[in-house]
Amino acid sequence: MxxxxxxxxxxxxxxxxxxxxxxxxxxxxxxxxxxxxxxxxxxxxxxxxxxxxxxxxxxxxxxxxxxxxxxxxxxxxxxxxxxxxxxxxxxxxxxLQIVFQDPYSSLNPRLRVEDILGEAIDTHGLAKGAARKERISELLVQVGLAAEHGRRFPHEFSGGQRQRIGIARALAVQxxxxxxxxxxxxxxxxxxxxxxxxxxxxxxxxxxxxxxxxxxxxxxxxxxxxxxxxxxxxxxxxxxxxxxxxxxxxxxxxxxxxxxxxxxxxxxxxxxxxxxxxxxxxxxxxxxxxxxxxxxxxxxxxxxxxxxxxxxxxxxxxxxxxxxxx
Structure with missing residues (x-):
């Protein structure tokens, strides 16, 4: 390294x-x-x-x-x-964004990953429709996950993968x-x-x-x-x-x-x-x-x-x- x-x-x-x-x-x-x-x-x-x-x-x-x-x-x-x-x-x-310590408690367990990432995009009005979906897929790939992972819930991922999702959420608003x-x-x-x-x-x-x-x-x-x-x-x-x-x-x-x-x-x-x-x-x-x-x-x-x-x-x-x- x-x-x-x-x-x-x-x-x-x-x-x-x-x-x-x-x-x-x-x-x-x-x-x-x-x-x-x-x-x-x-x-x-x-x-x-x-x-x-x-x-x-x-x-x-x-x-x-x-x-x-x-x-x-x-x-x-x-x-x-x-x-x-x-x-x-x-x-x-x-x-200014934050990545929290605990990937288990920092993600809403009731939301799919695509909705977790989409919340930040929606809050700041950054994308809609197809552009929003494409942005979410892009974020997942950027942090080393697959675009189809957006349909899953947080409990379906390992700790390291959840932290990648947390990083993607922070990056969502650029x-x-x-x-x-x-x-x-x-x-x-x-x-x-x-x-x-x-x-x-x-x-x-x-x-x-x-x-x-x-x-x-x-x-x-x-x-x-x-x-x-x-x-x-x-x-x-x-x-x-x-x-x-x-x-x-x-x-x-x-x-x-x-x-x-x-x-x-x-x-x-x-x-x-x-x-x-x-x-x-x-x-x-x-x-x-x-x-x-x-x-x-x-x-x-x-x-x-x-x-x-x-x-x-x-x-x-x-x-x-x-x-x-x-």
């Missing part, structure tokens, strides 16, 4: 600034996402990575307004998605930007590579821009041009994929990478084992939210949220000790 076939374009299609999503609860607020900022260059794939509970899915769904963000901006082609009315946002939904939310994590390992290759082929063929949400760094290394590493609702490190994998500067990124499989059976990585579990977003640690599990934490880490430091070539780290750990 050859990674990074498409280099990022010269301009950002999506610029996220200070995105926050806080959920009110009985005794306070859960800060699921707290001041996240990053850019997605046009025609690139950005990997959003971190452990379960880091806020990755909340970021993706907030961008599409499937849940309402608490603060920040998301500039898509110059327009702030968070400032749009519901009617205005509906027009943008054709340009979007510019796709949020892929853990799209292969529910699939067998043998099927994951097929779906990843499909996504890469479609991205190259149609010039798609993609935010790929995952906890699997080996997938990110293969597929993504840029990486954004999240922990407990905040960005720890971000930068070009090759640079970040070659020279990770945040202790959390290093710990994640140390647990990632190495393709060379003779190569070995020194495993960094993090102690304890990720804290609750209801009561996050003061200062650096990673400090309670960081092997390099000092007293100063508890005093203030680390400022984002640019190391060059878009490599950004939020750690007060990153220079010492270089």
């Amino acid at each position: 050859t990674a990074h076939q498409n280099e990022p374009g010269p301009d950002a299609l999506l610029t996220v600034e200070g995105l926050s999503k806080h959920f009110p609860v009985a005794n306070g607020v859960v800060k699921a996402v707290d001041g996240v900022s990053f850019k997605v260059q046009r025609g690139s794939i950005v990997g959003l990575v971190g452990e379960s509970g880091s806020g990755k899915t909340t970021v993706g769904r907030s961008l599409l307004r499937l849940i309402q963000p608490s603060g920040g901006r998301a500039l898509f082609d110059g327009a702030d998605l968070f400032a749009l009315s519901n009617a205005e946002m509906r027009a943008y939904r054709r340009r 979007p510019e930007f796709i949020v892929a939310d853990e799209p292969v994590s529910a699939l067998d390992v043998s099927v994951q590579a097929q779906v990843l290759n499909l996504l890469q082929e479609l991205q190259a063929a149609y010039g798609l821009t993609m935010l790929f949400i995952t906890h699997d760094l080996s997938v990110v290394e293969y597929l993504c041009d840029q990486v954004v590493v999240m922990y407990l609702g905040r960005v720890m490190e971000q930068g070009p994929s090759r640079q970040l994998f070659a020279n990770p500067r945040h202790p959390y990124t290093r710990a994640l990478l140390s647990a990632s499989p190495v393709p060379d059976p003779k190569a070995r990585r020194q495993r960094i084992v993090l102690q304890g579990d990720i804290p609750s977003p209801f009561n996050p640690p003061s200062g650096c939210v990673f400090r309670t599990r960081c092997p390099h934490a000092i007293d100063a880490c508890a005093q203030a949220v680390p400022a984002a430091q640019t190391l060059g070539a878009d490599h950004v780290v939020s750690c007060i000790r990153q220079a010492e750990l270089a």
Whole structure:
């Protein structure tokens, strides 16, 4: 497999600034996402990575307004998605689509595949009659299925095939930007590579821009041009994929990478084992939210949220000790 076939374009299609999503609860607020900022260059794939509970899915769904963000901006082609009315946002939904994690629950079991794909086409008035039927057949073939599969129901397909249908549904409205939310994590390992290759082929063929949400760094290394590493609702490190994998500067990124499989059976990585579990977003640690599990934490880490430091070539780290750990 050859990674990074498409280099990022010269301009950002999506610029996220200070995105926050806080959920009110009985005794306070859960800060699921707290001041996240990053850019997605046009025609690139950005990997959003971190452990379960880091806020990755909340970021993706907030961008599409499937849940309402608490603060920040998301500039898509110059327009702030968070400032749009519901009617205005509906027009943008054709340009932004999502592929969900679970192919079993994301498809309506009562509809045939042709009706699932046709819903999006009908909603945006893209085709009717014979043109609509032809478009549905074309979509199925594009994702590696047969045109006659449109007459079947979701339960008649395997998990990998259902995810292909989910991808076809996202493509039905000819979007510019796709949020892929853990799209292969529910699939067998043998099927994951097929779906990843499909996504890469479609991205190259149609010039798609993609935010790929995952906890699997080996997938990110293969597929993504840029990486954004999240922990407990905040960005720890971000930068070009090759640079970040070659020279990770945040202790959390290093710990994640140390647990990632190495393709060379003779190569070995020194495993960094993090102690304890990720804290609750209801009561996050003061200062650096990673400090309670960081092997390099000092007293100063508890005093203030680390400022984002640019190391060059878009490599950004939020750690007060990153220079010492270089």
